[in-house]
Amino acid sequence: MLERAVDGLQQVQETLAGLTRVLSPGPGGSAGNPGTTARRRAGGPALTRREHRVLTLVAAGLSNREIAQVENISDKTTKNYVHALLLKLGVTNRTKAAFTALSEGLVDPRECGRARTPAPRAGTPVPAPGVPGPRKPPGGGNR
Template sequence: MIRVMLADDEAMVRAGVRAILGTDDEIEVVAEAADGVEAVEAVRRHRPDVAVLDIRMPRMDGLAAGVEIRRTVPETAVVVLTTFSEDAYIARALGDGASGFLLKSGDPRELIAGLKAVADGAAYLSPKVAQRVIAELSAGAGGGAMARTAAAKEQVAVLTPRELDVLGLVGAGLSNAEIAARLYLVEGTVKAYVSAILQRLGVKNRVQAAIVAYEAGLVS
């Protein structure tokens, strides 16, 4: 069972999201919050697998709440669910360690798929958000892109061949279970590899690791 904490300052939005998640027997909403401070407190109290946060909330916004959750309850994955898809929000959320960024305008099935992917250790971006991230990575075929590629290749040079294999599959969006099946490993071993990779690359989560993998040419 995937245990979820849902935070949004609009009660009708929370009811709608709860109803969507209630259609899947593998997901349970264990707590709700109407602002960022309540969200952090609810996560500390209930220790859910995933915290779903709106961005614009009173007292503490969702991005700040996500930072506090990652700092105090790192085992809880953070997913941003919002109507705002500005590049600054995306960059800040992913830079601060969010494992997912979803848009309220997306398909409800996308929300369920995203939460399941994140709970399984993968990262998940709304297709529209993923397009923005890829476009940003691909922008500027000149020196900027070349410098990022060179830096990423130098960054991954510290990894072992097996870690490079795992990183490439992380970059391709595979979950720990999918990577284990692909490389004929047990899932616990993959989790250990991923943890070591994040530490050695100096990144906060799988999204940032995936970006490094993309820039280093490990993802076709």
């Protein structure tokens, strides 16, 4: 019976150590950085809205270039976000980041499924369903 109690205590210690690792701030920032809107899910790290969106896109399998296009940011900015996420999650590559995000409930799998569809920009007209978009001029318009 004493062995079970010791095993249980060790599991609690390991869980707390893992949570401490995940919740601790990365270099150059704090977990409770004022001035940012943080998202904390199920004991996960505090993420800004943009970091959460980028993590969702990473988990959906998008490349840095694709993420940059969807989010309308530069490739370099995307790379910086992905690097910051790797540090916050305590992982070494984007595959592990995606696995961690999905397995720990940091992102919604349904969001990942919808992630490849960029949201329309403000002021951009969105055609009604079944209405064709603008036509390209004959010859592709590239001269």
